[in-house]
Amino acid sequence: MDSFYLAWRYLSYTKVKTFILVGCITIIAVLPLTLEILLDESERQLTLRAESSPLLIGAKGSALDLVMNSLYFADEVPETIAMEALEQVMDTDLAAPIPLFVRFKARDFPIVGTSLDYFDFRNLQFAQGEKFVMLGQCVIGAKVARKLNLEPGDHIVSSPETLFNLAGVYPLKMKITGVLAPTHSADDLAVFVDIPTAWVIDGLGHGHQDVAKTTDNTVILKKEKNNVTANAKLMQYTEITEENIDSFHLHGDPAAFPLTAVLVVPYDEKSGTILQGRYLENETPYQIVQPKEVIDTLMANIFKIRNVLDAVIMLVGTATLLALVLVFSLSLRLREQEIEVIFKLGCSRATIAWLLGAEILIIVLISAVFCGGFMALVQYYDQELVRQLFI
Amino acid sequence: MSIRSVLILFLFIFAMPLQGMAEKKITIYTVNYPLTYFAERIGGDLVNVVFPAPSNVDPAFWMPDKATIREYQKADLIILNGAGYEKWTKKVSLPMLRVVDTSKAFKDKLIHIETDVTHSHGPSGDHSHGGTAFTTWLDFSQAVQQAEAIYKAFSRKLPANTTDFSNNLESLKKDLLELDAQMTVMSTNKPGLSLVASHPIYQYMARRYNLNLKMVMWEPDADPGESEWKHLHELVNAHPAGWMIWEEEPLPKSVKRLQDMNIKSQVFSPCFSKPQKGNFLSVMQQNIENMGAILK
Incomplete structure (x- = not known):
């Protein structure tokens, strides 16, 4: 001692x-x-998430970027594919496709554009509130809620892609309808929105005053019989509310609108194999990957x-x-x-x-x-x- | 134990699994009455079909409240008409995998209405907010395809009951094809006969059955106003119609004024909502009878 x-x-x-x-x-x-x-x-x-995600369809390119962006919402955004790719899977009757559009952020947390089916597929439970109901609403992960001290009824704003893009899209103020219970996965750190809301954030859809009916001539550049051209003064809404939701519309054919990936859940093993075979041709602009294989290589x-x-x-x-x-x-x-x-x-x-x-x-x-x-x-x-x- | 007690016990034991089967009923939400009727006919006792729109509202322009939307979200299947019918679905979030677009099979044959004013702003160029004709089931061959889409969805959801669904579908198809045949035969009686319709909802019917039909924008329960009467006068000058087809029984005042113009009135109900009497089939049979008066 x-x-x-x-x-x-x-x-x-x-x-x-x-x-x-x-x-x-x-x-x-x-x-x-x-x-x-x-x-x-x-x-x-990586393995757990990859094992629970049977197949992913995305643009041809880095399979790793596709998997990391789709499963872990990583920053590297793969080339986009058209919504049509999802409809093609649906038409095969071989698998259930779930859209994913993971490109934007809200206060440094990834915004995951998807459908309500994603919550069922990942078996995500709600700690507070419920699923989103209307365009412009969102559901946040457990850690997003904790770190930003947010709860249902609060709002979160999407971040502009770049500060220097003057012609870029307006940030969208989204109402939070629910907070997910912790899952100890990437879902805890995500802001989930419906796919059309993600397209609104992307600038493919917007809401504004009716230019055909407005009495404010200073917003009209040119008025013809069948067309009204508005100028940059036309006020676009930055929040979707019950009052202005009717003015929100998408420009173009939704089948051509972008997705970063389609999460594919085959109905059975045979269907999965048949589906994979269909994407082996060189002509297809898409690739189909098994996340588990990609992660195993990683x-x-x-x-x-x-x-x-x-x-x-x-x-x-x-x-x-x-x-x-x-x-x-x-x-x-x-x-x-x-x-x-x-x-x-x-x-x-x-x-x-x-x-x-x-x-x-x-x-x-x-x-x-x-x-x-x-x-x-x-x-x-x-x-x-x-x-x-x-x- | 008496024989009676043993029998009761046996009945109880055999009834238990039946009770379990009853609990397996799937809940289907629809967006209009024709689809509700198809779903009920095909699904029979295996499905619980809910069409929550109030009967006094045109479901095509109905907006469900949040509580109803949540009910739609929870449904096992959501049967949509497609063709832009249920406009409210564009503003809400529904589970994509549980939504059945019944007009998808003939989406390349949908009729687009291009009368709306376009506008442009920003880099996206001109765009229109025009729509698509949505009364798809008034072409009964399309109604058959819509029924088939419902059958497919039911069979995927409850594969063990595919045979039941298939039998029910065949029975429904038989009825719909019968209506289709009647309309087809009837339309050959007076080919090219000029007709007017009070509302732009008969596009598919006119196309399928070769009806020379022009449509105005009148409501059966309201006077259309002098400008619309003037418009009708101009229309019948170029398109000498002797009949106007109404979606519902029109105001006697309107009927009278039409008669003064040598235009008779007849009802062909699209049956958007559940009829007070009968069902989709009986309403359509009545419609065909009414059309018989025009095309005899």
Whole structure:
């Protein structure tokens, strides 16, 4: 006990040295453990989500971008496809298609344009409120609600795509009708809207005063028998309300309107195989992917990187350990006189060794405490860290 | 235990699964009465068909309240007419996978009305808010296709009952094709006969049965106003019609004034809402009888 007391006093006296030693040991321990936890969690999140999403149809291009955007609402937006692609799947009678349009954000959270079927498919439950009913309404994920302190009845505004696009679309103020219960998935961090609402955000639909009936001539550029041309002064509504909803309309053929992907749920295995076969032709502008396969490939690459990282960490760890041994041996040299005095005071060599051992043990214990605390934090925030760092 | 007790016990045991089957009834929401009738005929006891629009409102221009929309959202299937009939669906969110567009099979044959004024603003160019003729079922061959779409949806939802649905569909198809045959034969009696209709809802009927029909925009329960009477005078000068077809019984005053113009009135009800007497079939049979007076 006296040895521990003396060791503790010594370490307290040499605070800087002790701090550096504790820091080095903590980092050596924390790095591989953190990596392990985060990689395991990322694997869990990616695999679970991919396994529960049978097929995805998107534009030809990066399959990884398509999967990451459609399943985890990642920032990389794939090329869009036409709504017609969804109708084609519907016409085959082989699978249930769910549209996805994930391109815009609201206060840094992805806006997911989809249909109500998405909630049923993912079995999403409501913590508060209900599904959206009207155009311009939205449902928010559990973490969006928590972070922004929002609840049903509040509003959230879509973010403009770029500040410098003067001709860009107006932000849309959306009324929140429901908050989802936590799912510990990307759905917690999303703002869900109906597909037509997403198209309104995209500028494909809008609401404005009736130019054929307006008495304000300053908004009219040209008036012909069958056509009225309005100028830029024409006020467009930035919120869809019960009063102005009738003025909202989409421009063009909805079959040609964009989607980023179609989530496809085959009615059975055979239907899934037949459907995949139909998208193998070179002429089709679409690709069909099995998210699980894409994620498995990604995970294989991650594991390759993980091996490299493990090797690097091992090398750095060995170098740090050697440096620590050096620090200790140099410290012993510096403390030769001190050790001599202890010896002359009557302590045996074993006691001196025990004293030095106690110092090392205390340093390791302090590092272990720090390491434990840090690991607990990592474990607590692992889902969020994974989403921010990997997905 | 007496024999009677044993019999009661057996009955109870056999009744339990039947009770379970009754609970499996699926709920169907529709948007007009013709589709409700088709769904009831095809689904029989296996479905619970709900058409929530009030009977005094034209369902084509009806807007359900939020509570009703939520009921639609919860339904097992939502049967739409399509062809732009249910305009309210453009403003609300419905589960896409549970929605059945019954006119999808003939969407390339829909009649587009291009009379609306267009306007333009911004980079998107000119656009019109014109619509599509939506009284699709008055062409009975199209009504058959709509019934088939309902049958397909029911069969997918309750595959174990496909045979029941199929038998019911055949019975309905027989009735609808009978109506179609009657109208087809009748229309050959006086080919090219000029007719006017009080409302622009007979486009598909006119196309299918080769009726030389011009339509105005009158309501049966209101005087159309002098400008509309003037418009009718101009119309019959170029299109000498002896009959006006009404969606409902018109005001006696209107009938009288039409008679003064040598135009007789006859009703051909589109049967948007549930009739007070009879059903879709009986209303259509009455319509054909009425048409018989014109085309005899």
